[in-house]
Amino acid sequence: MASEAEEQWALLFDSTRCVGCRACEMACSDANELGKSPDDIFEGRGVNDARALAPDTFTYVTQHDVAGMPGTAVFGKVQCMHCIEPACASSCPVAALEKTPEGPVVWHGELCLGCRYCMMACPFLVPRFEWHSRNPEIRKCEMCYQRQQEGERPACAEVCPTGALKAGKRGELLQEAWARIAERPRDYVHHVYGEHEAGGTNFLHIAARPFEELGYRANLPTDSYRSLTRPAMATIPYVLNGLGVVLGFTAWIAHRKHQLTRDGYDEGDEGREP
Ligand code: SF4
Ligand code: SF4
Ligand code: SF4
Structure with a gap:
């Protein structure tokens, strides 16, 4: 390298x-x-x-x-x-920061989630976030x-x-x-x-x-x-997958509850088939 x-x-x-x-x-x-x-x-x-x-x-x-x-x-x-x-790039879960082959480290706005991991990872405290913008950029x-x-x-x-x-x-x-x-x-x-x-x-x-x-x-x-952030970031896909399962389950419960309410069932009816 x-x-x-x-x-x-x-x-x-x-x-x-x-x-x-x-x-x-x-x-x-x-x-x-x-x-x-x-x-x-x-x-x-x-x-x-x-x-x-x-x-x-x-x-x-x-x-x-x-x-x-x-x-x-x-x-x-x-x-x-x-x-x-760069730690900013290795900490980014979606590769929105890139170490280009030519050398500069650049940011890809179309990929950025706004998680700001890059700001926390940078040893020189460099990236800044547009806190007051409706469409904030790094x-x-x-x-x-x-x-x-x-x-x-x-x-x-x-x-x-x-x-x-x-x-x-x-x-x-x-x-x-x-x-x-x-x-x-x-x-x-x-x-x-x-x-x-x-x-x-x-x-x-x-x-x-x-x-x-x-x-x-x-x-x-x-x-x-990067060598310090890589092991931590390697867990991110599992965390995101786990989060996806939890959010999916939560969404299913909300949807189900809405369906039951719409069909005239309240909490006292739990256990009955709609
Ligand atoms: S400090 Fe400003 S002018 Fe200098 S290389 Fe960076 S972006 Fe370009
Ligand atoms: S100084 Fe910070 S923002 Fe710049 S390349 Fe290094 S880790 Fe990234
Ligand atoms: S402040 Fe220093 S580095 Fe910047 S243009 Fe002037 S002499 Fe050059």
Whole structure:
């Protein structure tokens, strides 16, 4: 699986090159028709404010002070990590989330039950649900799958003015990440976030500070979460079948009761043939 992943589409975020301009957030909104205006992005809550992913926010940039170094800031970027073996997909009982052969993890609305198992399973807490919609969707970054199929780069990587975001094949980006660390070892922590986290991801990060200081989840297992969710999900067909039997029996009882009532029998008549 890991060697297949090396050929897949991926993104590299180099925190040392990020200036917090948030052009990537604006481009993401435009490319995905999320409805944000420049005022929403640039006049609203900023890189220093607490923010979260949302149905209309597939990514955001964060700024962090460095202890003991006043005036120095480091940046992080939050979005779907496009796990090599995504727990969101393996936890979905109807395969509404798919790890595509090209790498991005995408959502198929026509299959989704709205059970939200994917939200609970994701180790990076990424998928969001449209709680206030009559026809709610699971919403998250799909690594601009359509754009990439048409030969374009993801919108955020396309627009980034400093090269902090780079699109490419995972294997090549991983090599480049380690080459940058080797060239300037004092400027980076010796860790490519996403190389091994949760079994590896197609979104890789390098930075000058330990990733927990950038708000990233630390100490994630290096086994994929799919291997953890698969045994539990293997029971789902039996649970659904069992549920079907129970619901079918309940429906039969309700129907039977309705039939008896319609035909003039009440509960005191139980045991009599209609
Ligand atoms: S980060 Fe979460 S939503 Fe994205 S692919 Fe991994 S498990 Fe799925
Ligand atoms: S890859 Fe596309 S959808 Fe994902 S954060 Fe970048 S612009 Fe948004
Ligand atoms: S566009 Fe590039 S430099 Fe600007 S905030 Fe996004 S990643 Fe950082």
